[in-house]
Amino acid sequence: MGDSITRAFDACGPLADCPQASWSTGTDPGVDSLAxxxxxRPARDSRNLAESGxxxxxxxxxxxxxxxxxxGLVTVLIGSNDACRPSVGTMTPVAAFRADFEQALETLWEESPESQVYVASIPDLTRLWEVGRDEADAxxxxxFGICPSMLRAPRSTVEAAVARRxxxxxxxxxxxxxxxxxCTKDRRCRWDGGAVHDYRFTADALSHWDWFHPSRDGQGELAEMAYARITRR
Structure with a gap:
């Protein structure tokens, strides 16, 4: 479940999902997905229901x-698009974010009470800005409006820009x-411990089509973090 990150948007080419490279359900051996x-048989026994945007x-x-x-297992990586808005004033309120996430888990467990859930943290958007701000291509x-609340005027150091970020x-x-x-209120849900947020994305781990979404290498890193957390005793 989730957004364009789990759809591997821009991981294989410009302006397109590439679910075979998804960290969660992909079949690309170079990514070595969680599934x-x-x-x-990951291609037969897993589904990618995430939606870009x-x-x-x-x-x-x-x-x-x-x-x-x-x-048996549902993965969740959601929230970047709630922060990546046209302005800070249009970001999703925290209370609404929490309520929707609670409703999502309730919806799953009402119909499928035995399902386990892995929840990945939202990547550090400031880190993505740090990696790309000095790259002309980025x-x-x-x-073109990629995460404007964070990435607009990326080299500006005026007080308003700093405060916005x-x-x-x-x-x-x-x-x-x-x-x-x-997540941590229920034993069926496993939180990543902030691993994705704390991961220091490099230029190689970002798609050079947009300098925001994970590349194949980045998708592989997400898969590794998920596997390590899920299999940890």
């Missing part, structure tokens, strides 16, 4: 579709706190 590590408000609907299949593509970072951290608090 590929856990299942004998999704926000947390879309998660209950995704969970409803997943619940109908009574999955600055050019960011002008700090607000976005703080909101994403608040979302992560909500994900953690809700």
């Amino acid at each position: 590929g590590r856990l299942l004998d 999704a926000t947390v408000s879309d998660l209950p609907g995704q969970m409803s579709r997943a619940a109908a299949r009574e999955p 600055r050019r593509v960011w002008e 700090e607000q976005v970072s703080s909101r994403a951290e608040a979302y992560n706190s909500a994900l953690r608090e809700v």
